[in-house]
Amino acid sequence: KSEEPQSAPAATSTAGQQVVQSPSGSAGPTCTLDQFGGKKFDLKTATVGFSQSEKEANPFRIAETKSIKDEAAKLGIANLKVTNAQSQFSKQITDVQQLIAQGVQLLVIAPLNSDGWEPVLQQAAAKKVPIITVDRKINAKACSDYLTFIGSDFHEQGKRAADRMIDALAGKGKVAILLGAPGNNVTTERTDGFKERIAEKAPGIQISFEQTGEFAREKGQQVTEQLIQSNPDINGIYAENDEMALGAVTALKGAGKEAGTIKIVSVDGTRSAVQGIADGWLHAVIESNPRFGPLAFETAQKFLDGQAIPDKVVISDRDYDTSNAKDSLGEAY
Amino acid sequence: MTSIASSRREQVSRVLQQHGALMVLAMLVIVGSLTFDSFATAGNAASVVVSSSFLAVIAIGMTFVIISGGIDLSVGSLFVLGGVLAAYGSQYGLLMALALPLGACGVVGLLQGLVIARTGMAPFIVTLAGLLGVRGLMLAISDEGATTYLVKNPAFASLGQGELLGLTYPVYITAALALVAMVLLQRTGFGQNVYAIGGNEQAAALMGVPVARTKVAVYVMSALLAGLAGALNAARLSSGVTILGIGLELDAIAAVVIGGTLLTGGAGGITGTVAGVLLLGVIQSLINQVGNLTSAFQQVVSGAFLALVVVAQRLLSKAQRLS
Amino acid sequence: MTELTSKPAPRTDLKPRIFAWVQDYGVYAAVLALLLFNVLFTPHFLDVSNFRTQFVQVTPIVIVSLGMALVIGTQGIDLSVGSVMALAAALVALYLGYGALPALIVAVIGGAVVGAAGGALVAYVGVQPIVATLALLVGIRGIANVLVPQLVEFRNPDLIALGSSSVAGIPIIVLIAAALTLIMLFVVRRTTFGRQVVAIGGNRSASELSGLPVKRVLLIVYVISGLLAALAGVLATARLQASDPTSLGLFIELSAITAVVVGGTPLTGGRIRVLSTVMGALLMQLLAATLIKHNLPQSWTQMVQAVIILAAVYATRERANR
Amino acid sequence: MAAVLEAKGISKRFPGVLALDSVHLALLPGEVHALVGENGAGKSTLIKVFTGVYHPDGGELRHLGAPAAFGTPLDAQRAGISTIYQEVNLVPMMSVARNLLLGREPRGRFGVIDATRMYAEADRILSGYGVDTDVRRPLRTLGIGAQQMVALARAVAVDARVVIMDEPTSSLEPREVETLFGVIRRLRDEGIAVMYVSHRLDELYQVCDRVTVLRDGRVAHTGPLAGLDRLKLISLMLGRDLNEVKADGLTRFSRDRHGAANGQEPPAVEARGLTRRHVLDGIDVSVRPGEVVGLGGLLGAGRTETAKAIVGAMPLDGGQVLVAGLPLRGGSTAAAIRAGISLLPEDRKAEGIVPTLSVRENIALAALPALARAGVVSDAKIDRMVEIFMRRLRIKAASPNQLVSELSGGNQQKVLLARWLAVRPKVLLLDEPTRGIDVGAKAEVQALIDELAEEGLGVLLISSDLEELVEGADRILVLREGAVVGELTGDQVTEERIMATIAEQSDD
Ligand SMILES: Nc1ncnc2c1ncn2[C@@H]1O[C@H](COP(=O)(O)OP(=O)(O)OP(=O)(O)O)[C@@H](O)[C@H]1O
Ligand SMILES: Nc1ncnc2c1ncn2[C@@H]1O[C@H](COP(=O)(O)OP(=O)(O)OP(=O)(O)O)[C@@H](O)[C@H]1O
Ligand SMILES: [Mg+2]
Ligand SMILES: [Mg+2]
Numbered sequence A: 001k002s003e004e005p006q007s008a009p010a011a012t013s014t015a016g017q018q019v020v021q022s023p024s025g026s027a028g029p030t031c032t033l034d035q036f037g038g039k040k041f042d043l044k045t046a047t048v049g050f051s052q053s054e055k056e057a058n059p060f061r062i063a064e065t066k067s068i069k070d071e072a073a074k075l076g077i078a079n080l081k082v083t084n085a086q087s088q089f090s091k092q093i094t095d096v097q098q099l100i101a102q103g104v105q106l107l108v109i110a111p112l113n114s115d116g117w118e119p120v121l122q123q124a125a126a127k128k129v130p131i132i133t134v135d136r137k138i139n140a141k142a143c144s145d146y147l148t149f150i151g152s153d154f155h156e157q158g159k160r161a162a163d164r165m166i167d168a169l170a171g172k173g174k175v176a177i178l179l180g181a182p183g184n185n186v187t188t189e190r191t192d193g194f195k196e197r198i199a200e201k202a203p204g205i206q207i208s209f210e211q212t213g214e215f216a217r218e219k220g221q222q223v224t225e226q227l228i229q230s231n232p233d234i235n236g237i238y239a240e241n242d243e244m245a246l247g248a249v250t251a252l253k254g255a256g257k258e259a260g261t262i263k264i265v266s267v268d269g270t271r272s273a274v275q276g277i278a279d280g281w282l283h284a285v286i287e288s289n290p291r292f293g294p295l296a297f298e299t300a301q302k303f304l305d306g307q308a309i310p311d312k313v314v315i316s317d318r319d320y321d322t323s324n325a326k327d328s329l330g331e332a333y
Numbered sequence B: 001m002t003s004i005a006s007s008r009r010e011q012v013s014r015v016l017q018q019h020g021a022l023m024v025l026a027m028l029v030i031v032g033s034l035t036f037d038s039f040a041t042a043g044n045a046a047s048v049v050v051s052s053s054f055l056a057v058i059a060i061g062m063t064f065v066i067i068s069g070g071i072d073l074s075v076g077s078l079f080v081l082g083g084v085l086a087a088y089g090s091q092y093g094l095l096m097a098l099a100l101p102l103g104a105c106g107v108v109g110l111l112q113g114l115v116i117a118r119t120g121m122a123p124f125i126v127t128l129a130g131l132l133g134v135r136g137l138m139l140a141i142s143d144e145g146a147t148t149y150l151v152k153n154p155a156f157a158s159l160g161q162g163e164l165l166g167l168t169y170p171v172y173i174t175a176a177l178a179l180v181a182m183v184l185l186q187r188t189g190f191g192q193n194v195y196a197i198g199g200n201e202q203a204a205a206l207m208g209v210p211v212a213r214t215k216v217a218v219y220v221m222s223a224l225l226a227g228l229a230g231a232l233n234a235a236r237l238s239s240g241v242t243i244l245g246i247g248l249e250l251d252a253i254a255a256v257v258i259g260g261t262l263l264t265g266g267a268g269g270i271t272g273t274v275a276g277v278l279l280l281g282v283i284q285s286l287i288n289q290v291g292n293l294t295s296a297f298q299q300v301v302s303g304a305f306l307a308l309v310v311v312a313q314r315l316l317s318k319a320q321r322l323s
Numbered sequence C: 001m002t003e004l005t006s007k008p009a010p011r012t013d014l015k016p017r018i019f020a021w022v023q024d025y026g027v028y029a030a031v032l033a034l035l036l037f038n039v040l041f042t043p044h045f046l047d048v049s050n051f052r053t054q055f056v057q058v059t060p061i062v063i064v065s066l067g068m069a070l071v072i073g074t075q076g077i078d079l080s081v082g083s084v085m086a087l088a089a090a091l092v093a094l095y096l097g098y099g100a101l102p103a104l105i106v107a108v109i110g111g112a113v114v115g116a117a118g119g120a121l122v123a124y125v126g127v128q129p130i131v132a133t134l135a136l137l138v139g140i141r142g143i144a145n146v147l148v149p150q151l152v153e154f155r156n157p158d159l160i161a162l163g164s165s166s167v168a169g170i171p172i173i174v175l176i177a178a179a180l181t182l183i184m185l186f187v188v189r190r191t192t193f194g195r196q197v198v199a200i201g202g203n204r205s206a207s208e209l210s211g212l213p214v215k216r217v218l219l220i221v222y223v224i225s226g227l228l229a230a231l232a233g234v235l236a237t238a239r240l241q242a243s244d245p246t247s248l249g250l251f252i253e254l255s256a257i258t259a260v261v262v263g264g265t266p267l268t269g270g271r272i273r274v275l276s277t278v279m280g281a282l283l284m285q286l287l288a289a290t291l292i293k294h295n296l297p298q299s300w301t302q303m304v305q306a307v308i309i310l311a312a313v314y315a316t317r318e319r320a321n322r
Numbered sequence D: 001m002a003a004v005l006e007a008k009g010i011s012k013r014f015p016g017v018l019a020l021d022s023v024h025l026a027l028l029p030g031e032v033h034a035l036v037g038e039n040g041a042g043k044s045t046l047i048k049v050f051t052g053v054y055h056p057d058g059g060e061l062r063h064l065g066a067p068a069a070f071g072t073p074l075d076a077q078r079a080g081i082s083t084i085y086q087e088v089n090l091v092p093m094m095s096v097a098r099n100l101l102l103g104r105e106p107r108g109r110f111g112v113i114d115a116t117r118m119y120a121e122a123d124r125i126l127s128g129y130g131v132d133t134d135v136r137r138p139l140r141t142l143g144i145g146a147q148q149m150v151a152l153a154r155a156v157a158v159d160a161r162v163v164i165m166d167e168p169t170s171s172l173e174p175r176e177v178e179t180l181f182g183v184i185r186r187l188r189d190e191g192i193a194v195m196y197v198s199h200r201l202d203e204l205y206q207v208c209d210r211v212t213v214l215r216d217g218r219v220a221h222t223g224p225l226a227g228l229d230r231l232k233l234i235s236l237m238l239g240r241d242l243n244e245v246k247a248d249g250l251t252r253f254s255r256d257r258h259g260a261a262n263g264q265e266p267p268a269v270e271a272r273g274l275t276r277r278h279v280l281d282g283i284d285v286s287v288r289p290g291e292v293v294g295l296g297g298l299l300g301a302g303r304t305e306t307a308k309a310i311v312g313a314m315p316l317d318g319g320q321v322l323v324a325g326l327p328l329r330g331g332s333t334a335a336a337i338r339a340g341i342s343l344l345p346e347d348r349k350a351e352g353i354v355p356t357l358s359v360r361e362n363i364a365l366a367a368l369p370a371l372a373r374a375g376v377v378s379d380a381k382i383d384r385m386v387e388i389f390m391r392r393l394r395i396k397a398a399s400p401n402q403l404v405s406e407l408s409g410g411n412q413q414k415v416l417l418a419r420w421l422a423v424r425p426k427v428l429l430l431d432e433p434t435r436g437i438d439v440g441a442k443a444e445v446q447a448l449i450d451e452l453a454e455e456g457l458g459v460l461l462i463s464s465d466l467e468e469l470v471e472g473a474d475r476i477l478v479l480r481e482g483a484v485v486g487e488l489t490g491d492q493v494t495e496e497r498i499m500a501t502i503a504e505q506s507d508d
Helices: A059-075 A089-101 A118-127 A154-169 A185-201 A217-230 A242-254 A271-278 A293-304 B002-035 B042-067 B075-092 B094-119 B123-141 B154-161 B169-187 B189-199 B201-206 B211-237 B248-258 B270-290 B295-317 C014-041 C048-073 C081-098 C100-125 C129-147 C157-164 C172-190 C192-202 C204-209 C214-240 C252-262 C274-293 C298-316 D043-050 D073-078 D096-101 D115-127 D144-157 D174-189 D201-207 D230-238 D242-248 D303-310 D333-338 D348-352 D359-364 D379-392 D409-421 D439-454 D466-472 D495-507
Strands: A047-052 A079-084 A106-109 A131-134 A148-151 A173-179 A205-212 A236-239 A263-268 A284-287 A312-314 A319-321 D005-014 D017-027 D032-037 D058-063 D066-068 D081-084 D162-166 D193-197 D210-215 D218-224 D269-276 D280-287 D292-297 D318-323 D341-344 D427-431 D458-462 D475-480 D483-489
Touching: A047 A059, A047 A089, A059 A079, A059 A293, A079 A089, A089 A106, A089 A118, A089 B042, A089 B270, A118 A131, A118 B154, A118 B211, A131 A293, A148 A293, A154 A173, A154 A185, A154 A205, A154 A236, A154 A263, A154 A284, A154 A319, A173 A185, A173 A217, A173 A242, A185 A205, A205 A217, A217 A236, A217 A242, A217 C048, A217 C214, A217 C274, A236 A242, A242 A263, A242 A271, A263 A271, A271 A284, A271 A319, B002 B270, B002 B295, B042 B075, B042 B169, B042 B189, B042 B211, B042 B248, B042 B270, B075 B094, B075 B123, B075 B154, B075 B211, B075 B248, B094 B123, B094 B154, B094 B211, B123 C252, B123 C298, B154 B169, B154 B211, B169 B189, B169 B211, B169 B270, B189 B201, B189 B211, B201 B211, B201 D073, B248 B270, B248 B295, B248 C129, B270 B295, B295 C100, B295 C129, C014 C274, C014 C298, C048 C081, C048 C172, C048 C192, C048 C214, C048 C252, C048 C274, C081 C100, C081 C129, C081 C214, C081 C252, C100 C129, C100 C157, C100 C214, C157 C172, C157 C214, C172 C192, C172 C214, C172 C274, C192 C204, C192 C214, C192 D359, C204 C214, C204 D348, C252 C274, C252 C298, C274 C298, D005 D043, D017 D032, D017 D043, D017 D058, D017 D218, D032 D043, D032 D201, D032 D230, D043 D081, D043 D162, D043 D193, D073 D081, D081 D144, D096 D115, D096 D144, D115 D144, D144 D162, D144 D174, D174 D193, D174 D201, D201 D230, D210 D230, D218 D230, D230 D242, D230 D439, D269 D303, D280 D292, D280 D303, D280 D318, D280 D458, D280 D483, D292 D303, D292 D466, D292 D495, D303 D318, D303 D341, D303 D427, D303 D458, D333 D341, D341 D409, D348 D409, D359 D379, D359 D409, D379 D409, D409 D439, D439 D458, D439 D466, D458 D466, D466 D495, D475 D495, D483 D495
Parallel strands: A047 A079, A047 A106, A106 A131, A131 A148, A148 A312, A173 A205, A173 A236, A236 A263, A263 A284, D032 D193, D032 D210, D081 D162, D162 D193, D292 D458, D292 D475, D341 D427, D427 D458
Antiparallel strands: A284 A319, D005 D017, D005 D058, D058 D066, D210 D218, D269 D280, D269 D318, D475 D483
């Protein structure tokens, strides 16, 4: 028997749905079935492959995989094959290759890394299998190497986090960054965006500490413990995901700090983090919405119907702060 | 007469010990083909073979190290470093794309080998330091992993992507390396020295085996092969991906040991290792065939498979008389 | 004070004596050197709260290393400890509804069962320790994640208190680690079991012929390692105030092995040094803390760690017989 | 004649001992030079200095008249010095042929090893030494004697100017010893210098020309062997007065046991129909309290296997072991030890000592349960017991806490003997108990066996030393190819009868 569940009941299926940022394809080039050169098929009877990059062990990945599976079920797609690369990039390449070998007609990929997809793209191109990448981009040509990308703009997330931090500290103070896993695109872009915006808008803010918390709560806690010990004058912490932010909260509590004395801004929008805002420990959270299912299949269907689809679908993420945290709890994942 | 009979029995069990992995592999393939339609297809087989080839190259080097009584934990990091350097070097042509990773990894292997051979420190710990240090080095040259160098050189890229009879070049390179390694191990003085120092280092020294030199050579070889695997992989992926290779050393060790090579050194061979690598690949492919396992279940299944395979392999070889 | 190693014969000349001293106490010296460096160059290092942080953070590694030292003493290795920690975290989350103590007991039993599985593979089936425990490393984390697929926060006050309260200013979990160290010291130095462990590590067939219950001892050793890892998992969970089977204990096996080896216990078995193992863990903790506090990038951190590990092990290495 | 190899004032210090103290020794071409001394006198150490394993702390090594310093055994080998070490130093998991020819395998095309030729050549070389075995088998499957012959063949096969042998005969059969002596004489005639270390004095008189006696790391005597009285030699080795040695005599076994007919007592241990495929073929052995039963036979006859089977250290296909009439649980050495049966194994390095532990821990190992209460060992008890045994067996160690691996071979053997006596067994199985033990200690051990038998201990004595067997045993079972082919009792117990029994059976 586990403890009574404490968080709000699961969000209804439509709550927290992704919203496309720019109404479809207003900017940028578009892509049609003819341009891509594929053949039309019926999505319902087709074999569809989904390659997940990381274990379904954090809220983001769980929500992402679930959303794809649920939507497939809803649409009556009987033949969905799901693989998981367990955070090993080589394995993801192999996984996708084996999906192609198994004869999938549509691939949805949540890439672990943006580069290094050459062998997969070649193989998919040879068989004219359209690829939709979700949440991270693949560095290749849309509409020929792959079909399109659906996801957030991590760079933008970093910038928005910086805006929130600047607000919170009124433009000056010392900030620490809890970096994600090294070498990861997400880490790089969320860091660059944040630093760029700080440098540009708030020269009074000094980034005096940046250490990796590897996207994990325990690591976030440990690093923060060291941090507040050796840099007691820190004013703000930018955590590149919610887990590390929550770890930092535990560390601050353990060190006897009051809620809100150190401003924490993070990215993701998990339910615990939104709760953290409501409790006063987090200042703001930039959402990164993982519910790609509906949008992915909608885009695929449009494409198969012969409509033009944009080469990238950037979703509009919202922010959570004290003004909306309590109300949005049901929509957070 | 007794000795002839007993030696035949021993020969049979020795064959079992050496090819236990091969037999388990055959069993898995048969079961897999009967269970899943899309398993025994040429495409799937090719993907298993192609993706296994990089691990195989590393495992071949690891086989030498383990037979010599050592272990090399740095191969995963060398694999990434090799890839990053190859992608970086490919800007300057095919030659640099190969020379840079091989040179750097060779130097690392040389250092590790020298430290192990000269100071008598445990290989486990020396190469663990190698694992950390080399990954640090890789992060340092790739801007903490943020920079991914792309392979623009078509000659180098085709080394990893070119195909012959449905299989990419790395498969053939791996096969050639395996053959050379087999001859090296079984049919040269160097190979004999490797077995000898793994079997009884002190005795080997007293028998006049150049222990230090052999050890250094073995670690250099392992590092070179890891670097080569990394370079080939970079050619295949057309980029020097920085997030690769974590835990790769454990895969390589598992493959070698499943292949019947004793971790205590002194016995083993390349055929077993290749079978071990393929076994791991097939297990993975079978798990993918099932299609809808959650990531956690996939881990449970591969852990269980691994346990099953080592137990089976062990029981098959238990006929071997214990000394 | 040497630990279950033979006391070196009385020596007259100085050089070998210094050598032997460095070999036995090198890790203590390294810890001292690092402390000194920090006192001089790290701001706020001498705060009590800092030492608290370091001790608290090192506890799980210390506890895991104690079991690891025992396993390494038998010439084995246990790669499954990190996954056992994860399993313990999962079990705690599942059974916390019955209270903190029952949950802890279930978690520790879970660890013992995993240890027994590894031990049985090693002792009775004859699988090589590194592969047997590698299979567990993969499989057990899978099971932990099947049981509890994601991080679960909890509010159980007893468990939170276990992780964050202190007695006489010393965190409870540190006291637990200290007590376990003393127990392990006693077991290794004073009990039949301890002697049997090192004898088996030193020469297994001689031990068999001497009538030692070799297989049983091996089994128990792995069970103890599993038990301790599970306990470490529970304590880490209590401290995190959340059960996180996904990432708890990842790569801790390497840290634990490093601690043991840096402490001067040879991987070839037949010897166990308990206090030095704890020192080895402290050394690695202090090193990590130093690098974080000085805000070095990851690349530097890893390279410096590599160098320090090499230097420490070099100092404590076995002498060549020349 | 100029010395091929010469030690000039060589010293070597180990922590706690001065193993060699300015030793002078010159080895001349065409001579067989005996090197003798008590256990721990420094013989093996001197040899290892000659072969580049150890580097001397003082003094000079001269090779062919010029100063030489061998950095490694390989250097020494290149200089034509080839060695058979006291402990078999080959690679157990490699095949016999590869061990024999390691480093000089026949090459075929492309410089690649020609396996067929390698096996043929190994076969040819080994049959010259009377070893008839499949050369593809891993070396470890051979008996220790056969392994020693492989080491010998290996050492002699290289072009050597100097051949050094450290107790080469300790695990050889009489027949093999003859083969070896033939080889040694041939080497001598070819002008090669042979250095020969042995504790078997009669062997020295058979083949050696000169002798050097080491005592406590110093040269006590050097000179021609012919004309040196045997007792005189012993007194030089032991450093005791000649008359004293004469008075003590060299009686090994004090009692004339052959008459002692203690027939009616029930056996302390009885093995019935021990069978293991290809190894043991229905062996029956029984040992009564106070009786010394000898096991004779050629190399590979299955004596070691019989002993191991009795203590449950080897799985059996059939047969059982009864202690005091009750069957013993098979496959458990612990059960056998609890029932009062223990085995002193023949291979001391692989199955005897625990090299990482001290002398003290090694002695106490098997007796631990008796020395502990509730699983906590009593150091006081251990210290007392270790003290007693170190004194009684005259174990030469810097302290009880010295690592056992640092002791000389003979002293390691004594430590093992102490380990087994410490469990107070009812029946002791001794597999080559005096192998590598010096004359003084050998007499002590033999006297001890007598004493123990007198106290009611049953002893199963396995020895390749026929003299020891004959003098020590009340009754001898002769084994061949895993079966008992003869039992000698009373007056039949003679060396000739043993040889005859083995030979008779070999003829058919
Ligand atoms: N590696 C070592 N470390 C410490 N002491 C050693 C070492 N090797 C030998 N000794 C000591 O040196 C002395 C000489 O040993 P050595 O092995 O040369 O004797 P030995 O004459 O060959 O005896 P035996 O007849 O028993 O083989 C002994 O006291 C022994 O304990
Ligand atoms: N020369 C050999 N050729 C083939 N097999 C051998 C030889 N020597 C030993 N063996 C193996 O060893 C087994 C019996 O050896 P064991 O050690 O029991 O004999 P032993 O009588 O104790 O001889 P010893 O102790 O003198 O070596 C045989 O069954 C055989 O497998
Ligand atoms: Mg000797
Ligand atoms: Mg024998």
